[in-house]
Amino acid sequence: MTRYRWYVDRSPFVSEFGKLQREMTRLWDQVYPQEASSEGTGVFPLVNIREDHDNYYVSAEIPGVDEKDLDITVASDSLTIKGERTIDIEAEVSYHRRERNAGKFSRVLTLNNRIDSDKVEASLKHGVLTVTIGKAEETKPKQITIKAS
Amino acid sequence: MKSKEMELKNKSESDIQSAAEITREGPVYTPRVDIWENEKELTLMADIPGVEPTGLEIDLRDNTLTIMGKVKPEEDHRYILKEFGVGNYYRQFTLSEVIDQEKIAANVKNGVLTLTLPKVERAKPRKIQIN
Numbered sequence: 001m002t003r004y005r006w007y008v009d010r011s012p013f014v015s016e017f018g019k020l021q022r023e024m025t026r027l028w029d030q031v032y033p034q035e036a037s038s039e040g041t042g043v044f045p046l047v048n049i050r051e052d053h054d055n056y057y058v059s060a061e062i063p064g065v066d067e068k069d070l071d072i073t074v075a076s077d078s079l080t081i082k083g084e085r086t087i088d089i090e091a092e093v094s095y096h097r098r099e100r101n102a103g104k105f106s107r108v109l110t111l112n113n114r115i116d117s118d119k120v121e122a123s124l125k126h127g128v129l130t131v132t133i134g135k136a137e138e139t140k141p142k143q144i145t146i147k148a149s
Numbered sequence: 150m151k152s153k154e155m156e157l158k159n160k161s162e163s164d165i166q167s168a169a170e171i172t173r174e175g176p177v178y179t180p181r182v183d184i185w186e187n188e189k190e191l192t193l194m195a196d197i198p199g200v201e202p203t204g205l206e207i208d209l210r211d212n213t214l215t216i217m218g219k220v221k222p223e224e225d226h227r228y229i230l231k232e233f234g235v236g237n238y239y240r241q242f243t244l245s246e247v248i249d250q251e252k253i254a255a256n257v258k259n260g261v262l263t264l265t266l267p268k269v270e271r272a273k274p275r276k277i278q279i280n
Binding site: 090104 | 153187200227233
């Protein structure tokens, strides 16, 4: 009986501590969003996403990819970036370094809210892709005015 | 040839050990490069996404080639997902060949720099006429 009680007394402390730790990690991550090292998906390209009231802004670095080799599609709440990067291999030359890589890529991003597929714009500038995605009207927060009765 | 899947490589932050330090704040990245040569020239291709042609500085002196790409710093946004950082690019190479400085050609397209460095023409054998 005593033993049981000891156990019960201990456990709330342990779980409280765990909760505190989780909470601190969450707060820390909010203030300093992690770069992919820890939670990356391992899928090319890497993306940064930010949002405001009306839109999501997705950016990705895809140097050496032409507009025509890119395929961007949106569904109700997801964005797919597909493409292929080709690098010509020179014949009859000797390579000193080959660090750049090529190949096909495809990445799907799921967003928190439904999106308005008519309000999607993409631009490719100096190897950086930016996709602006409008949020669906029904998901935007609405201000409710209280009428005095 | 069947094309393979693109492999993910994170940007590597540069560990600058150059004589001149960078004064501007912020991360500096090492661009990934391909370098090859044939009898006539040396070619370098570097991935520098986000660098505008005007923000690129290429410098060659005393066999040291320096590539510096300036990226417009991003505004202070709050990201809901941040997987890559934005910053300048910097990398130095030591060239063993003598390069014809006058004929260096640089071209940037879709965030990829192509730099052609022609080798100095070797003295061609020529006959000397005696008048």
